[in-house]
Amino acid sequence: MxxxxxxxxxxxxxxxxxxxxxxxxxxxxxLPPRAALAADSGDFPAHPVTLWVPWPAGAATDIALRLLAELASPGLGQVLTIRNRAGAGGTLAMPVLQQARPDGYTIAQMPYPVFRVPHLQKVLWDPIRDVTPILQLSSVSFGILVATDSPLRSLDELFAYARAHPGELSIATNGVATTPHVVLEKLFTARGLRYIHVPYKGTVEQLNAIASGQVMAGVSSTGFGPAVDAGTLRLLALCSAQRSRRWPQVPVLRELGFDIVANSPYGLAGPRGLPPDRLSVLHDAFKEALSAPRFHALLAEYDQQVDYLGPHAYAQSCREIFAQERAAMQQFGLGAQH
Structure with a gap:
């Protein structure tokens, strides 16, 4: 030649x-991100999309997102692959989004704690700066639980035990700085009552610990529904704004004299800079999946319902929640250590 x-x-x-x-x-x-995207020509998506779930496999949210991914796959024309990255109160998918290419092939669940943790400790990611919100899916509410054979049968009895046995009442949550942990701080620490906080990576381990007596009580998401219905766990109170139609006999915290309503809206997001056309493809596929009766039935099993917001409304809601959490942490005298 x-x-x-x-x-x-x-x-x-x-x-x-x-x-x-x-x-x-x-x-x-x-290559710069935009140049890299330009080089990656062709219809989107051209290969499977990865959905990162920041909870253990088998947790209620993991189960819901696996079904949603299955239902959204036909609209995308590609398989949605679930990857679990549990721990740190549901925030471990954030570094993945921060470091991923904004090509639409990496997305993640955005649970509520990602808007709180940056106000409590130094992190390298930002839940507003580093993401492109795709859509809000649903909201998780919470309840206070004990094992069915526990002698503690009401919230008053929990408080009485904490007063009589300072620092001996063990209460499980699904992680430090999660909404259940904040609820405990409002209920106990703010009233001068001591307890042992036992954080778990997800609700499955947490609920098993409550049912088996490893811990005396727990504050958990409504993934506890099947266990309550099966008689494994006893529900003492709900943290929602009103009583559940599923358990009409269970009071909410407001009825018991505590001005606490706790719920955690969650949705899906991609990396910062996700192109509008790819954002639209992802949004449309997941929005269509949200309407499936199978998904509604699964949410109902966990005492949830669809709580949809589109990209712009969800982005605005994320900004508002982030600001609200900053104010709340300042009110508690807490702040990030830099």
Whole structure:
């Protein structure tokens, strides 16, 4: 082959995408995100999308998102792959979004704690700056539980035990700085009552610990519904604004004299800079999946319902929640340690 032909091949690579892969492998420099997206031509999505769930497999939210992913896959024309990254109160998907390419192939659940944790400790990610909200899906409410055979049969009896046995009442939540943990602080610490906080990575381990007597009580999301209906757990009070039609005999905290309503709206988000056309494809597929009777039936099993917001409304809600959590943490005298 002549020198001229070899030089021509170097200047005009016949397969630009293959050339880009070789360049990356040889360390010839990273493309800017937009340039990388431009190189990744073709219809979106062209291969499976990964949905990161920041809870253990088998948790109520994990089960709901797995069904939603199954229902959304036909609309995308691709499989949605679930990846679990549990721990740190549901915030471990945030670094994934922060570091992912904004190409639509990496998305994650946005649980409520991601708006609180940055006000409590130093983190490298920001729930407003580093994400593109796709849509809000539902809201999780919470309840205070004991094992069915527990001698503690009311919230007053929990308080009485805490007064009589300072620092001996063990109460489980699904993580430090989660909404159940904040509820405990409002109910106990704010009244000078001591308890042992036992955080778990997710609701499955937490509910098993309550039912088996490893802990004396717990504040958990409504993933506890099947266990309450089966008679494994006793529900002492709900943290919602009104009584549940499913358990009409169970009071809410407001009825018991505590001005506490706790719920955690959640949705899906992609990395910052997600192109509008890809955002639209993802949103439309998940919105269609939300209307499926199977999904509504599963949410009802966990005493939830669809609470939809589109991209713009969800983004605005995220900003408002972030500001509200900042004010709440300041009110408690808490703040990030920098």
């Amino acid at each position: 002549s020198a001229d032909r070899r030089r021509a091949r170097r200047v005009h690579p016949p397969d630009r995408r293959r050339w880009l892969r070789h360049a990356a492998a040889l360390g010839l420099g990273a």
